[in-house]
Amino acid sequence: MFFFLSKLIWFFIQPLGLVLLALLLAAAGFLYRPRRLARRLVIALTLAFAAVCLLPVGDLVMLPLENRFQKPERLPATLEGIIVLGGPEQPTLSGARGEPMLGGAAERLFAALDLARRFPEAQVVFSGGLGDPWNGVPPQSDIFRDTMLMAGLPEQRMVLEGQARNTDENVLLLKQMLQPQPGQNWVVVTSAYHMPRSMGLFAKAGWKVVPWPVDYRGLPPMLLPRPDLVEQVEVLNIAVHEWIGLVAYWATGRIDTLFPGP
Known part of the structure; x- marks a missing residue:
């Protein structure tokens, strides 16, 4: 329930979701009364969106996460x-094209390959699900495996967990699977904004565990x-998503502090 509720809420409170919601409210205001309120809403929305596009709002929200x-x-x-x-x-996209496709966080895989080369005895562990066999959508773990095989990593070095739907399940399912013992050294590779x-x-x-942010x-x-306005908005979108995730995880007792640090 928490997983599906979080996805539904995020759809509407992400920056572009708020823009969509405000536009719908403004359109309703123009169709019905009071139209003055609708005009004010459109003006406020336009000014807010211009500020996001022209000012480093996303970077200011992102940097505390990445530097933690x-x-x-x-x-x-x-x-x-x-x-x-x-x-x-x-x-x-991987299911539609029949080959592994990666997005903007591919550095996680490159960093894992580099660490695997430096520590040839270490297991390379991956956690990620969200597959849909009914629609031919493979789990993230299958895409990871195929990508690493293409890069030359032997499959016997991989440990794959393909059921987790979010970060909370990543950790819980991996702990059940790996049964880590005191004195063992584990490195965690993820995006810097996702590390806290x-x-x-x-x-x-x-x-x-040892953090390895990328x-x-x-x-x-x-x-x-930034010359790319889409990138400007995307940075804010990612950062807001992560801050909301921190608040939600702290409020529900999944983490002990609002902003975990070293």
Whole structure:
């Protein structure tokens, strides 16, 4: 229930969802009374959207998330496993095209390959589901496996978990599967903006892991906006999604602190 409710709520409260909702309300206001309120709503919406496009709002919201955890200067001499959290895979497109397709967070897979090369004895662990066999949509774990095989990683080094639908389930299902023991060294690879929530969940599960953040999106605030306005809005969308996720996980007791840190 929490999973489906979170997806429904996010559809309407994400930045573009709010724009859509405001436009629908404004349209209803023009069709019915009071039209003055509808005009004010359109003006406010236009000014807010212009601010998002022209000011570094997304970067200001994103940077605290991405800067919360840093890569360690030195990794342990040995690693039990390299954990990669799902995200870059595009299941629907992969199913439609019949080959693995990746999105903007593909750095997670490249980082995992680099760590796998540096630590040849470590398991490469992946968690991610969201498949739909009725519509030919493979789980994220299948796309990860096929991509890593294409990159030359032997399948016997992989441990795949293909049922998790969100980060909370990533951690819980992986802990059940791997049964980590005290003294083992595990590295977690995920996007930098996603690392605070991930580390909070691992801490809640009593699983000590080393963060390995990748896939940075935020830029230091600049006087001029990004040349790509879609990218400008996308950065804000991702950051708002992550902050809302932190609040929701903290409010429901899934993490112990609102903004987990080192």
